[in-house]
Amino acid sequence: MPLAVSLIAPSSYTAPEAIDAGIRGLEALGAEVRCNEPLQTPRRYLAGSREHRLAQLHAAFDDPETRAVWAVRGGYGAAQLVDGIDWSRLARSNKPLIGYSDVTVLLDHCHRHGVPAIHGPVAKAAAGVLEGEADQREIVRRQFEETLALIQEPTPLDYPLAPYKDAPATLEGPVVGGNLATLASLVGTPLSFRAPPGSLVILEDVGEPYYRLERALWQLVHGGALDRAAAVCLGTFEGCQPYGDTPLEAIVAETLTPLGLPLYTGLPSGHGLHNRPWRYGATGRIAGSRLTIDD
Structure with missing residues (x-):
């Protein structure tokens, strides 16, 4: 059975073609990718209004069929969400948030509130599984395989x-x-x-x-x-x-x-x-x- 993950866009806007390429990479590794539509409602350089990004984050953690919540990218905007997050709601889901860069602030506050978190590649980077030189594709593949393994159990x-x-x-x-x-x-x-x-x-x-x-x-x-x-x-x-x-x-x-x-x-x-x-x-x-x- 494929490992299902939810995508969110908590920070900057991402070109749709970059998101699609990342989804193809995750699917090539056997993951099933889900997201609430629309994933983005662009506002300035952000992926959406604060309200849209918060609603999307909560919906992703509420989804009973996914095992992790994966940020599409970093950039800027994650800090705007922290004081609007229902942390007890996230903790009940017991699934990790994955990302890095601007998502650092969310990872840190997840840890403070008992929500699992993984500092790792953002979802759009999974495009590298299918694109680029063979040796680079292999490096990216291994990193995403390690991330998928961490979702399932705390592998050393x-x-x-x-x-x-x-x-x-x-x-x-x-x-x-x-x-x-x-x-x-x-x-x-x-x-x-x-x-x-x-x-x-x-x-x-x-x-x-x-x-x-x-x-x-x-x-x-x-x-x-x-x-x-x-x-x-x-x-x-x-x-x-x-x-x-x-x-x-x-x-x-x-x-x-x-x-x-x-x-x-x-x-x-x-x-x-x-x-x-x-x-x-x-x-x-x-x-x-x-x-x-x-x-």
């Missing part, structure tokens, strides 16, 4: 990473975080991100020059978002422009100095080709050059 997954300088060889804590710019944009608002005690905070971004990344991280550090974290782990920073020869890891490590947080790099999580899924809030264990997320 193992990820490469590299300790930066004197970072501990072993560490354990809940895995949280997501898009750096999105998290920084919440500082000083009622939605502000606060890393749980002992957490491993994963950060990623796309298309930002290094000075903007440093500014966003400075906001998190000095806004108290990372006060209780145990470490920061860097995912991919696709298309982020460097300044001179200074590597991003050095900038991040320097910015983290007031907190004394160890730094790890090289996680295949974020924008770009490599974006493996991980369960938001699950326990992560760092051992040497591997991160295992298993419960």
Whole structure:
């Protein structure tokens, strides 16, 4: 029996042909894709009014025949929904929300309210299962197969990473975080991100020059978002422009100095080709050059 999933568009507008291509990719992997029509009622750069996007999100979680709710894309707009969500209604469904980038804010608040969440590729990216070079198609296929497996049961997954300088060889804590710019944009608002005690905070971004990344991280550090974290782990920073020869890891490590947080790099999580899924809030264990997320 196919695994049925509900699509939602909680953030920016997506070209219909890109959505159709993503649906074909998910169907090629054996998923059955459902969504309430119309999926989008474009408003400015958004997929619809706040009311439309909220109604769609609630309907997707209410559908008794689907196993997960999958965001079509990120962009901007997810934060507008948080205070209008009936979290007890979502928690009763016990099915995960999947996405990343702008969807980071929803993943974090799902975790706070006992709703499962998976930081992973958005639905439109499934087009890569059928399009592009063969080796790239295989990478995308594996990532979506891992995501589909996580929907069905909490399968342990193992990820490469590299300790930066004197970072501990072993560490354990809940895995949280997501898009750096999105998290920084919440500082000083009622939605502000606060890393749980002992957490491993994963950060990623796309298309930002290094000075903007440093500014966003400075906001998190000095806004108290990372006060209780145990470490920061860097995912991919696709298309982020460097300044001179200074590597991003050095900038991040320097910015983290007031907190004394160890730094790890090289996680295949974020924008770009490599974006493996991980369960938001699950326990992560760092051992040497591997991160295992298993419960």
